[in-house]
Amino acid sequence: MKEYQTITEISGPLVFAEVDESIGYDEIVEIETADGNTRRGQVLESANGLVAIQVFEGTSGIDRNASVRFMGETLKMPVTEDLLGRVLDGSGNPIDGGPDIVPDDRHDIVGEAINPVSREYPEEFIQTGVSAIDGMNTLVRGQKLPIFSGSGLPHSELALQIARQATVPEEDKASDNDEGSEFAVVFGAMGITQEEANEFMADFERTGALERSVVFMNLADDPAVERTVTPRMALTTAEYLAFEKDYHVLTILTDMTNYCEALREIGAAREEVPGRRGYPGYMYTDLAQLYERAGRIEGKDGSVTQIPILTMPGDDDTHPIPDLTGYITEGQIVMDRDLNSQGIEPPINVLPSLSRLMDDGIGEGLTRGDHADVKDQMFAAYAEGEDLRDLVNIVGREALSETDNKYLDFADRFEEEFVNQGYRTNRSIDETLDIGWELLSTLPKTELNRIDEELIEEHYIEDAAASESDSEEAPADD
Known part of the structure; x- marks a missing residue:
């Protein structure tokens, strides 16, 4: 030295x-x-x-x-299973008043790339309890599925909901003969306000989610440079728990926009030649080094699943941060400002959202057998209803056919009953699909052209549309 x-x-x-x-x-x-x-x-x-x-x-x-x-x-993270239940700052130092960390090992925070030959293809369902995700854009173990939000949208509430509700269904564990694998959450917050930090901690402590979580907190008034370290600290901890202690780890990183702003600040101080909108030209590579640390390894029971959250500046999905993130990750969950203004909680717009690994995660034995058909039919019906909303603004509902009006009603009910569940409701996948069938049953059977006839006969509710109209016409009790 x-x-x-x-x-x-x-x-x-x-x-x-x-x-x-x-x-x-x-x-x-x-x-x-x-x-x-x-x-x-x-x-x-x-x-x-x-x-x-x-x-x-x-x-x-x-x-x-x-x-x-x-x-x-190089910088190393002290790792131990005793990190569960602890709150650390962005550099990995305890800030919860608890004892010092006695590590079992110290791991390089840069990590090691997973050998592509050793990667297992992600195909196991994670239940978040959020219908718009589980039913329409399913999260899979080992996947990286970001949330695209905007300034002022309640992405923090959605992140907390997923953190406290996410589970690996028991039948999924049994199918892989890894009943011993447990579920854990690593939560990395970058550049958040003290108010947000207090909200996060109050929710973690109130719901008991902190017991199975490791929380890293980098506040807005902390040095920007620390933000470049925080996600690497979090992912190093996640990899240790997953690949050495056999946990299924869900890693939530918020807000990646603050992380990228820190990269831009450092690049400017180094007088680097800027790329798009002043961000470093190597930002794609830098983000890929983080996102690609999600996955499963052959012979290991554990897994690392990532949900990075980013706020799109100006709600612009062509901005470099969401644009590059979309290239690297396997889909996105999109939060919508119009749905938020209508009071929909969580305001997830399922149409531009996507989970590229969903079909592998809802296969036979992973979720209910009608999941894929119900998802396809609801996508088609909601998209049809959205198109008809634009037409209604021109010609009015009276000019539409009876079937078209049913699609309009379906779109309204889909948002109000399927997407809008609040941040305290935890729905199982069976409950999500039951709501889906109830909504699809308001459409004529002839319109359900994406569902197998046997499933229609088994799940279609014959009097769903009639009961809806009866409830609308019934007078209120005195």
Whole structure:
């Protein structure tokens, strides 16, 4: 370990120092200021006797007389099963008042890429208890399925709902002979406000979800550089629990937009040539390094499933952050501002949403046998109802046929009864599909052209449409 007092420049979150030896990329650095305070940093660049160091706690108070020590190792996360139930800051230090972490091991936060030959194809159902996800855009173990939201939309409430409700159904475990695998949640928050942090913690503690969770908190007033570390800390913990302790781990990362803003800030301080809208040209590679850490490994019972959450600036899905995320991940869950203004909770628009692995996750023995047919028919019916809403604005409902009016009613009820369930309701997949059949039964049988006839005979509710009209016409009791 060598110590230098050769700082040449301080720029934003970066410190530049001259060295006379080779320094490794990502090597950990300790910077001791004149008043005796020590701050940690990480080597971003090393070339021609000059190193660029990003300081996790910020560069305020650091001057050219500070001492720089290179530790000879990369940043590591202390891992242990006892992390479950703990709350840590964005750098992995406990902030819940509990005892110090006594690790079983220390893992490099950069992680190791999963060998493609060793990857198992994701095809096991995860039940989130949210009908718009389970029924229409199913989450699968080992998948990376982001949530595309917008500023002011309740993505935090949806994230909390998924964190406390998500389970691996028992029949799914039994089918893989891995009854010993347990479910855990790793929650990584980046750049959130203190109010949001308090809300997250109150919900985790009130519902008991904290007992099976590891929470990383990087607040808005914490250094931006720390945000580049937080998701890697969270994913390293998730990989340990999944591949060494056989947990099925759901990793929720919010908000990836704040993470990308931190990348842009560091890139500007390094005077890099910017890419689209000022973001670094390597942002695609950087995001891929995070997202591709989801998956299953052959011979391992555990799995890492990711739900990254991002707020689209200006609700623009062509913005670089959602655009690049969409290329890397296997679909997206889209939150809709119009549905939110109507009071739909959660305001998930199922039409632009997509889960590319859904068909593999709802196969035989994974969910109820009619799941695929019900999903296809509801997609088609809701899309038809949406198209007819535009036509009604021009010609009025009176100009439409009886069948067209049924599709309009279906679209309204689909939003009010299927999507709108609130943030405290936990629906099983059977309950979700039962609601789906109740809605589809308001349409004529002849319109159900995407469902097998045997399933129609088994599940179609003959008097559903009639009972609906009767309830609308029945006078209120005195």
